[in-house]
Amino acid sequence: MAAGLPRRIIKETQRLMAEPVPGISAVPDETNARYFHVVVAGPEGSPFEGGVFKLELFLPEEYPMSAPKVRFMTKIYHPNIDKLGRICLDILKDKWSPALQIRTVLLSIQALLSAPNPDDPLANDVAELWKVNESEAIRIAREWTRTYAMGN
Amino acid sequence: MSDEEMEYSDDDFDAYYEEEFDRDVDHVDPQKNDPEYFHVACLTDTEVERLLNESVEQLSNSIQVTPSLAKLLLHMHGWNQMEIVAGYRQDCNRLLTTAHIKPPTPPQPSTSAQQGDGETTCPVCLAPMSPDNSSHLSCGHMFCKDCWSKHFEVQIVHGASTGIECMGSNCQVLAPEDFVLPLLKLPRLREKYQQYAFSDYVRSHPQLRFCPGPNCNIVVQAKECRAKRVNCTACKSQFCYRCGNDYHAPTDCETMKRWLTKCADDSETANYISAHTKDCPKCHICIEKNGGCNHMQCCNCKHDFCWMCLGCWKTHGSEYYECSRYKENPNIAHESAHAQAREALKKYLHYYERWENHSKSLKLEEETLAKIRERIQEKVMAGTGTWIDWQYLLDAAALLARCRYTLQNTYPFAYYLESGPRKDLFEYQQAQLEAEIENLSWKIERAEMTDRGDLENQMDIVEKRRTTLLTDFQQG
Numbered sequence: 001m002a003a004g005l006p007r008r009i010i011k012e013t014q015r016l017m018a019e020p021v022p023g024i025s026a027v028p029d030e031t032n033a034r035y036f037h038v039v040v041a042g043p044e045g046s047p048f049e050g051g052v053f054k055l056e057l058f059l060p061e062e063y064p065m066s067a068p069k070v071r072f073m074t075k076i077y078h079p080n081i082d083k084l085g086r087i088c089l090d091i092l093k094d095k096w097s098p099a100l101q102i103r104t105v106l107l108s109i110q111a112l113l114s115a116p117n118p119d120d121p122l123a124n125d126v127a128e129l130w131k132v133n134e135s136e137a138i139r140i141a142r143e144w145t146r147t148y149a150m151g152n
Numbered sequence: 153m154s155d156e157e158m159e160y161s162d163d164d165f166d167a168y169y170e171e172e173f174d175r176d177v178d179h180v181d182p183q184k185n186d187p188e189y190f191h192v193a194c195l196t197d198t199e200v201e202r203l204l205n206e207s208v209e210q211l212s213n214s215i216q217v218t219p220s221l222a223k224l225l226l227h228m229h230g231w232n233q234m235e236i237v238a239g240y241r242q243d244c245n246r247l248l249t250t251a252h253i254k255p256p257t258p259p260q261p262s263t264s265a266q267q268g269d270g271e272t273t274c275p276v277c278l279a280p281m282s283p284d285n286s287s288h289l290s291c292g293h294m295f296c297k298d299c300w301s302k303h304f305e306v307q308i309v310h311g312a313s314t315g316i317e318c319m320g321s322n323c324q325v326l327a328p329e330d331f332v333l334p335l336l337k338l339p340r341l342r343e344k345y346q347q348y349a350f351s352d353y354v355r356s357h358p359q360l361r362f363c364p365g366p367n368c369n370i371v372v373q374a375k376e377c378r379a380k381r382v383n384c385t386a387c388k389s390q391f392c393y394r395c396g397n398d399y400h401a402p403t404d405c406e407t408m409k410r411w412l413t414k415c416a417d418d419s420e421t422a423n424y425i426s427a428h429t430k431d432c433p434k435c436h437i438c439i440e441k442n443g444g445c446n447h448m449q450c451c452n453c454k455h456d457f458c459w460m461c462l463g464c465w466k467t468h469g470s471e472y473y474e475c476s477r478y479k480e481n482p483n484i485a486h487e488s489a490h491a492q493a494r495e496a497l498k499k500y501l502h503y504y505e506r507w508e509n510h511s512k513s514l515k516l517e518e519e520t521l522a523k524i525r526e527r528i529q530e531k532v533m534a535g536t537g538t539w540i541d542w543q544y545l546l547d548a549a550a551l552l553a554r555c556r557y558t559l560q561n562t563y564p565f566a567y568y569l570e571s572g573p574r575k576d577l578f579e580y581q582q583a584q585l586e587a588e589i590e591n592l593s594w595k596i597e598r599a600e601m602t603d604r605g606d607l608e609n610q611m612d613i614v615e616k617r618r619t620t621l622l623t624d625f626q627q628g
Contacts, residue, residue: 006277007277007278007279008276008277008278011278012278062302062306064276065302065303065305065306065307066306091321095322097319097320097321097322097323098276098295098299098303098319099275099276099293099319099320099321100321104321
């Protein structure tokens, strides 16, 4: 592991490897210990079930005083995630606390997949459909999961 | 003033002004004579600090809290001491909780991992910490001092100061000044923190405003938040106390904002449409003139008409020069939506052009002033009066500028005024003011020694017209 890495990041990484969160894997990049390759399994009972979603997570210089930067790499049809994979999640913004961890962030993202929140949208068109025709939105989300998040 | 009254800063404020007015021999209420009267004090940051600290000290003494908690409370409650004291007497727990000084639920015993030898681990850096190098707010969330420092540094760099919260997740307890400052190592950061906090305090204070002048550090203090003119004593900028933009009587702040937004949005398009297009008098399609000839044929309905008067070309013939006159269209209600839109545009342009024109005239005022100075110099050299004799001309020019300024600001007001007797009265007074202003302007340009009485008479008339209009249509 790179020299000068804060104890906090080393400890968090060790714990993520030793006791992984069920349904989530987070592996630090070989060349950059602040960059994590994350894979989240679509939660059971959600339209993302069966899908495998790749994310990138980066710990900025100020971490843990500033929130990690997280982004979906796999395309996903979700009212709180936009075309570029950016996530609308309060703890990644103003509700970040240095006492939160990579682990808590990933758990929150998993929870967001189980419970989309169309009232606080990032992708407006998706949120709109989610509100006026939920079954159709769920159908599209399933289709996207099949097309983009399965089989590789 | 009794001792009791001395307790509150408002009364100190009164005293500040009363001193000044008590020296006046005749006690005339200036507000009655001058509709623009508004008394403000221009304070330096040291003076503001003193003013704020007095409030802090009073509150801290009356409810027995530390000065930095008193500061936090005052900031949260718009510097209203009475409200805080009343709230404190009623339910002090609730007051401190809603101000984010105390947590909503009493602190839990430390949740950080206990190690064998009684030492704990800082939940942020995961390094061991002892009671000496750790600290917590009223919520009991314990973190090591290094982490607190880093947290504050990052928050300050992002512009936060009075709003910095505890590091605990979901904890909204605020870090008061006396907690933050000792943990800031760099003097540069301490300075920044204090500077940001100072801005926050001024912004939350209902009687204080930053002067909007560029690089001006003056804070303006006024008793009431009204849309009145402020002249900054330091940078000389003039602005409306309420909205901080250019002073705009008789128009109110909201109308002015609407007007300026409209001007910013519409003027370019509107200018182009007005300058280059007209509606076909028969089918009302919008036509852009692309050649010099005034005989137009509509490409849509093939109607032949005159570009100047929009009359039918066939009957045009001998009356050609008549068509330079503007005729009001009385049948507007029956016209198409397109024509109505054009009529609305015409109305807007009518007011906009006048507004723009007076604004340009005002900018030329500097030149006029220079010319007057030159003329005074000439006259004095030629032995026609002394320099002192000619001072009235400079006063007249200053008055002219003031009147033009008010006149300019009557146009947005008139634009949004609904038709009716009030608007009729307003436009009547506006026309009167405009006429007298032009009169004054003419007289200033041609002033000779012997005209002085006449010119001063005109100055009096103009200023009376202006104050009448402002008094009758005073807003906010």
